[in-house]
Amino acid sequence: MSNNYFNTLPLREQLEQLGKCRFMTMDEFDDGVEALKGKKMVVIGCGAQGLAQGMNLRDSGCDVSYALREAAIAEKRQSWKNATENGFVVGTYEELIPTADVVLNLTPDKQHTPVVNAVMPLMKEGACLSYSHGFNIVEEGMKIRDDLTVIMVAPKCPGSEVRNEYVRGFGVPTLIAVHEDNDPKGEGLALAKAYAVGTGGHKAGVLMSSFIAEVKSDLMGEQTILCGMLQTGSLLCFDKMVEEGIEPGYASKLIQYGWETITEALKYGGVTNMLDRLSNPAKIKAFDLAEELKQIMRPLYNKHQDDIIDGTFSRVMMEDWANDDKNLLGWRAETAETAFEKTPAGDVEISEQEYFDKGILMVAMVKAGVELAFETMTAAGIIADSAYYESLHETPLIANTIARKKLYEMNATISDTAEYGCYLYNHACLPLLADFMKDIKTDVIGKGLELEDTGVDNARLIEVNAALRAHPVEAIGATLRGHMADMKKIV
Amino acid sequence: MTIRLDDLTVNFDERFQLNNINWQLEDDQHWVVTGANGSGKSALAAVLAGAGEIVSGNLQGVPPRVGLVSFEAQAELIAAELKKDDADIMDVIAEGTPVREILLQPGSDAALVDELVEKFGLSALMDRAFRKLSTGESRKMMLIRALASQPDLLVLDEPFDGLDAATLAMLQQYLASLVETIPMVLVLNRFDEFPDFISHIAYVDKGRLAHQVARNDETAYAELYKLLHLKTTELEVPAADPETAIPALDPTQPLVKLNGINIRYGDTTVIGDLDWTIEPGKHWQLSGPNGSGKTGLLSLITGDHPQCYVNDIFVFGFKRGSGESIWQIKQFIGYVSTSLQWEYSVGTGLRNVIISGFYDSIGLYTKATERQKQIADQWLALLGMSERADEPFNKLSYGDQRLLLIARAMVKHPPLLILDEPCLGLDDMNRQLVLALIEKICADSETTVLYVNHHPEDQIKGIDNYLELDKR
Ligand SMILES: NC(=O)c1ccc[n+]([C@@H]2O[C@H](COP(=O)([O-])OP(=O)(O)OC[C@H]3O[C@@H](n4cnc5c(N)ncnc54)[C@H](OP(=O)(O)O)[C@@H]3O)[C@@H](O)[C@H]2O)c1
Numbered sequence: 001m002s003n004n005y006f007n008t009l010p011l012r013e014q015l016e017q018l019g020k021c022r023f024m025t026m027d028e029f030d031d032g033v034e035a036l037k038g039k040k041m042v043v044i045g046c047g048a049q050g051l052a053q054g055m056n057l058r059d060s061g062c063d064v065s066y067a068l069r070e071a072a073i074a075e076k077r078q079s080w081k082n083a084t085e086n087g088f089v090v091g092t093y094e095e096l097i098p099t100a101d102v103v104l105n106l107t108p109d110k111q112h113t114p115v116v117n118a119v120m121p122l123m124k125e126g127a128c129l130s131y132s133h134g135f136n137i138v139e140e141g142m143k144i145r146d147d148l149t150v151i152m153v154a155p156k157c158p159g160s161e162v163r164n165e166y167v168r169g170f171g172v173p174t175l176i177a178v179h180e181d182n183d184p185k186g187e188g189l190a191l192a193k194a195y196a197v198g199t200g201g202h203k204a205g206v207l208m209s210s211f212i213a214e215v216k217s218d219l220m221g222e223q224t225i226l227c228g229m230l231q232t233g234s235l236l237c238f239d240k241m242v243e244e245g246i247e248p249g250y251a252s253k254l255i256q257y258g259w260e261t262i263t264e265a266l267k268y269g270g271v272t273n274m275l276d277r278l279s280n281p282a283k284i285k286a287f288d289l290a291e292e293l294k295q296i297m298r299p300l301y302n303k304h305q306d307d308i309i310d311g312t313f314s315r316v317m318m319e320d321w322a323n324d325d326k327n328l329l330g331w332r333a334e335t336a337e338t339a340f341e342k343t344p345a346g347d348v349e350i351s352e353q354e355y356f357d358k359g360i361l362m363v364a365m366v367k368a369g370v371e372l373a374f375e376t377m378t379a380a381g382i383i384a385d386s387a388y389y390e391s392l393h394e395t396p397l398i399a400n401t402i403a404r405k406k407l408y409e410m411n412a413t414i415s416d417t418a419e420y421g422c423y424l425y426n427h428a429c430l431p432l433l434a435d436f437m438k439d440i441k442t443d444v445i446g447k448g449l450e451l452e453d454t455g456v457d458n459a460r461l462i463e464v465n466a467a468l469r470a471h472p473v474e475a476i477g478a479t480l481r482g483h484m485a486d487m488k489k490i491v
Numbered sequence: 492m493t494i495r496l497d498d499l500t501v502n503f504d505e506r507f508q509l510n511n512i513n514w515q516l517e518d519d520q521h522w523v524v525t526g527a528n529g530s531g532k533s534a535l536a537a538v539l540a541g542a543g544e545i546v547s548g549n550l551q552g553v554p555p556r557v558g559l560v561s562f563e564a565q566a567e568l569i570a571a572e573l574k575k576d577d578a579d580i581m582d583v584i585a586e587g588t589p590v591r592e593i594l595l596q597p598g599s600d601a602a603l604v605d606e607l608v609e610k611f612g613l614s615a616l617m618d619r620a621f622r623k624l625s626t627g628e629s630r631k632m633m634l635i636r637a638l639a640s641q642p643d644l645l646v647l648d649e650p651f652d653g654l655d656a657a658t659l660a661m662l663q664q665y666l667a668s669l670v671e672t673i674p675m676v677l678v679l680n681r682f683d684e685f686p687d688f689i690s691h692i693a694y695v696d697k698g699r700l701a702h703q704v705a706r707n708d709e710t711a712y713a714e715l716y717k718l719l720h721l722k723t724t725e726l727e728v729p730a731a732d733p734e735t736a737i738p739a740l741d742p743t744q745p746l747v748k749l750n751g752i753n754i755r756y757g758d759t760t761v762i763g764d765l766d767w768t769i770e771p772g773k774h775w776q777l778s779g780p781n782g783s784g785k786t787g788l789l790s791l792i793t794g795d796h797p798q799c800y801v802n803d804i805f806v807f808g809f810k811r812g813s814g815e816s817i818w819q820i821k822q823f824i825g826y827v828s829t830s831l832q833w834e835y836s837v838g839t840g841l842r843n844v845i846i847s848g849f850y851d852s853i854g855l856y857t858k859a860t861e862r863q864k865q866i867a868d869q870w871l872a873l874l875g876m877s878e879r880a881d882e883p884f885n886k887l888s889y890g891d892q893r894l895l896l897i898a899r900a901m902v903k904h905p906p907l908l909i910l911d912e913p914c915l916g917l918d919d920m921n922r923q924l925v926l927a928l929i930e931k932i933c934a935d936s937e938t939t940v941l942y943v944n945h946h947p948e949d950q951i952k953g954i955d956n957y958l959e960l961d962k963r
Contacts, residue, residue, distance in 0.1 A: 033816070037814060038814075055797065058800065059794065059816060059817040060816045060817075060818075061814045061815055061816040061819075062814075063814070085756075085757075085797075086797035087797045087798045087799075087800045087801040088800075167795075167853075168834075168852055168853035168854060169818075169847075169850055169851055169852025169853060169854075169856065170852060170853075170854065170856050203856055204856075
């Protein structure tokens, strides 16, 4: 059975690891991919991340091939097609791993333990093993052979974005880390930096972090604001609108595309800009609702963060893994049966501004969720930069998946771990907000304020504007978005 | 009365012909005839005053009295005056015909002559010999002569040329006062000189009447503006940026060498065993039906095709798959295609779109240098888009986007410029715009052009190597 690595550390080190996060400067990447030149990189798994990262690395001049499990090769599965059709050498573990200088483990997190156990004995002395997520090391306590270097290069975007941004000449924000217990030659950082250059991540900003900070913040973000809040918000807003007599097709569309439209504003100017899209009275309304929501939900966010930090979350989830994913599959089926999922978006025109005007509650939920997740993470010792990427930055990316095919698509795109956490959050949050929802009417979801007079009290408006801008997620957001230069213009 | 030119072909001398002109001018219309130098715009206007020798087709409805002002007419008159000198040689010094006599032709309005001479401030010259006038003065006299001749049609070729601001304003105002009574055809080179009363524009290109645009068709009018701008301005292709210079290539080596390359999708082979070498300075045209693998072939060169790693490809000194990065390859290439245009759906300003060509990126992620901004501004000037530098790219018309992407591709003066069907999806006017820009580039730079096209009418001067792909 697994052994939670984080829990084996003394508090002093836990705090140090959680607080590790530094935004790297461009000149730290001056060596480019030099550290990987002449090295053989073998990727295990050719799914979303595997294919995108491999193609980027090859286009950056690295030597990339793919080791797939035998069944995938024999059955010519999608992963095999992905690799061969793109002109990569594909082989079995036995054929390729012994030749590898760097092994990139890009299989699903749930499979990491068996995969690593299978490849580790085949790896050559002094090689490097890399991850794009630290779950296996931190939560499962995987012990890696002492002679191997262990690093992490985690793009903060889905695989498709990783590739698309590279092709445009850019990259996606990326987090890198070296597992200090496994850096025998002290070359981990150089390799991780070169790898980040190879995927184009250095152009969009790289955070030098730790395995622990990455895992504890990534899990927190995905299960609360990113997926959980959007799922709970979708279900509550839809049911409320239908209950209030709004045409279900309209309600379904307002939500399905609404998250994407309103969170698009986050990319440009954070929570402030999202609220600035509302009329003055609507802005004040959204602000007040968000304050109320934050008060109600704060204990839930704290609980999620606590369970993540002390390992309860991963332990419970791994029990479900051991139980053939009974809970996960059950909850997935349950989501598919919700009224929101089953009601197709109506054939109605909704203008971009209308999504804001009629979705005041959705705006409030996003604001409350982003700020709570950020506040909870930073309170747990995670540095603001990390907390920003794991909350506000990724929200529009997840919202896009809902626009594509509702909650089904979102849950299919995110990892099983994120999906599991999302359902946990949803189950706790629905009853928590029941009373709050009783007072909600169509003025904040479905119809909008419909005011004759949009006048507001000056003093109150100034107060709200000041509070919006003073939130710490806004300051760090402005800085990090600045690093991403024109990113906002192209997405 | 309607003037009709039906499929009219007119010879001027051995060197110039107007071909197959179809044109109809109504009484209540006022036309500008425009085009590049040497396009035949003056010739077309002069046809209305009886110039040239009709080879075929019909010219109907030209009224008896046409008031013509042009450099040619002016030169003829002066030449005739000088001849008189020769004829009168004897021993008296000939004075030549006085201005007054020249102005007052049979049927002229004498009072109007005086009024106009007054207006133009030329009263003092009335008794001077016509051939003693300066060019500018005789030009004005020609105008007065035509205006006072009580014409049924006025044909004025560059009437505003060389006039000072005050005279220009006076003349424009005077012409405006004639709008209700005399139809006018003005040959003009510059859009900003088009008087407000103009209702139609005829655009002449290479001896053909290429476009007829009604003034109130705003889109067509705006496109014509750019076309005229590109065709007529003296601007040159802006220089490269010395600070972002592309590494020098070995001039004895080919730019591209493909050895027995294959492109396969599953079991289908799209391109099989193709050899192709592109030497510097040798422009190529690549053609072939849809599905013959043109775009695939190009993307092997640009590095955008994953199968470039499983083929024997040598580009710009690199053997593909030997540890080079695609950015090292792309720095030598300027690239324009419809798919690039789709992908380039960014809200970045026009200036930044051009600058992104220095970085081969879609969107701009690096702070541009002052020098790069200047160069981008020069390109915008070349395109006639200077005032629009900060407009978002994705709000531009399709044709304008294409022009801008060509400028982006050329901004770094790449050794190889790949134009993948640059005219695809463009209307006639925009096609001509794009071709005009490409010709300017071919003429002004050392870039080798690889041009994908299968329309004979979209030929580009100077491209004389051809590769034709077959559909498999
Ligand atoms: N998706 C994201 O947005 C994202 C972002 C950052 C980091 N990451 C991290 O990237 C890693 C990969 O995630 P992903 O989303 O790319 O996964 P994915 O799309 O599900 O792909 C996983 C690949 O691994 C192969 N695979 C599955 N089970 C395997 C096993 N037992 N043994 C060997 N190969 C197996 C699969 O191929 P076959 O089944 O055909 O063998 C598939 O090609 C994870 O650590 C994840 O946390 C993901």
